[in-house]
Amino acid sequence: MRLTLLVPELLWPEPEDDLAWQALDCPALATLLQRSELQRRPALAAEAQAARWLGPTPQPLGALRLLGEDGAALAPDTGIWLCADPIHLRLHQEEIIVADSRELDLQAAEVETLAASLNAHYAGEASFHPVTASRWYVSLETPWAAELPGDALPPLSAAAGRRLNLPTPADLPSRRLLALMNEIQMLLHSHPVNEARGERGLPAVNGLWLWGAGSLAAAAAAPQAGAIWSNQPLPRGLARAAGLQHHPLPASAHALLQAGPAAERHLVCLDDLLQAAQDQDAQAWRDALADLESRWFAPLKTALAKGRLSQLEVVAGTSYGDLTWQASPRQIKGGLFSSFFSFLAGKPEALQQLARRLAAA
Template identity: 45%
Template sequence: MQLTLIVPELVWPEPDDRQTLDAVAAPGLNALLARSRRTRRPPQSLEATLADAFGQPVGTPYGAFRLLGETLAAQLAVEDAYWVCADPVHLRFHQERIILADSGSIGVELAEAQALAGELNRYFGDVGTFHVASADRWYLQLAGTTRLGEFDVPPLSAVAGRRVERQLPETAQTGWLRKLLNEAQMVMHGHAVNAERQASGRPPINSLWLWGAGALPPRGDSTQDGASSGMFDGVWSTQPLALGLARAAGIPTHVVPRDLDTLLAHAAPGTHHLVVLDELLGPVHYEDGDAYEAALNALETRWFAPLRKALARGRVTRLRLEASTAYALLAWDSGRADQWKLWQRPQTLAALAHDLAQGER
């Protein structure tokens, strides 16, 4: 079996935070990486990494593909509309700058999401329809033939917890959308949901992050062809975008297996599978070193240590491990012979983080 493993935020983004990095003991991962061939590219989002894995071009309509991976998709004509991710956020001023917090840090509840989206639909029904797939993932379905042209907005995962310079592109085609967003913020500000949140000391849900605009490519387009995706025989993920990209390409999707042994029990020899392990995403985004340590130790036990042995024994014939990190997009490729290069000395994650911060390849 060949395995492509995507593990976003594998390396803690603060190389000088020795308390977090030194607390992680991952000898299996350290040896696995030391005996693999590493490549380094400029940093990019998890969403872009997933799009690359499926052979998608620049400008991938993330909203449409992500929606295709939602349970909600069964109730909608996803292929016949133009979609925008409209995820709920909290904006606040800090030292004359705007800082964005996503739902993971402000705790949006599903009932709150549905109430706010319902109010937005009452105000903006002529523009489009807001759909709530989960408390933190909303979608705007544009009415009629409205299109946004070039829509260069980073995914929410790339801006959460960071300073925001602008929310939307300054183009003629998005002028009406900037106006809509301003009006939507006023509607959300005055809603009872936010009055209740503020009364209980919680930050209001006072804006939307609009990104990933576009429509699905027509069926038969090469970007929807399973062959362009690297010919995965199965995709295992909880990420709706990964599931949507797989479904568009006609690739079977599955829940993430508990560990490598479970995957090997279900994957036939000679097949190629994609597994997305996103357990480190939240701890890194919310700067929770203890949660990062716990999640990485669990991955070490269930995946990394067993993978090193499975490669050495030929149960996994080829491994590609990809990690979008603050330093770079990193990829490690390994086969059976590589894992017998015992002279390649393992490097700790602390040492790896230091080298990456220094720009070493």
């Protein structure tokens, strides 16, 4: 069985942050990374990394995430769809920071009212569909929508908690998309919902993050059989579109291995570290990493050494780039040299040393 772990923000973004790194004891993870072959590429959001598992063809991430929404009243069968996730733009030390819906705590009535206003204003051009308070979608009906590149804007997960850094696109459709976002921002600025939120001391919904443009018809089929394990709608939509098995995320690697999955290739999406990194909460990140060490990395290291896995791949989008480690049983199994190497790799400072090397490269 070949297993790919997708773990965004696996390495803390600040290599000299002692609060995050000091006495960080994750010997199984450190050994896996030190004994694996590392491939480093330009940074890529977790959503795009999950899609890449199916192959290099760009995927319509907005339509696929909608396809993965359980209980949604609509399906992205036709047209151009994007994620249209509500955001709050706030000023911090002379910079504009993108905050996602976790800071908004939107109520159902607020969501319904905002969507109704947007649909009335953009009738015949765009149709907005909130599925949850945090996950909205828009179907664009303008002629330029079909020419929109899927990566005109990155997924919100790559922007949340960071300084607003909009691109300066050369193509006309992307420029029109940014203009649409600006129009929406102005429309929401003085909306009665936001005025009422301001009176209660709550942050305004002052924008929608539009990303993942494309048609479901452009979704690529899987090159070979496999299974995806995740509790998030986008991986679920990827599996449905590609005709792959999909399973809820198990509690641990032990649970996954005991289930005896029949497929040869497996993608497991672990987003436990993402929120802490977005919030710049080093202690929460340490706690989440320690939990992943006990539930996933340690048992998978053992399973790999015993040959229960033929290959383990760890994929992480980080501030150091898009990192992929690949290990085989031969690289993990014991022996005098291997035991000595594992001892060195398992030292608490091993992960920080890795981050320092990547930052300096």
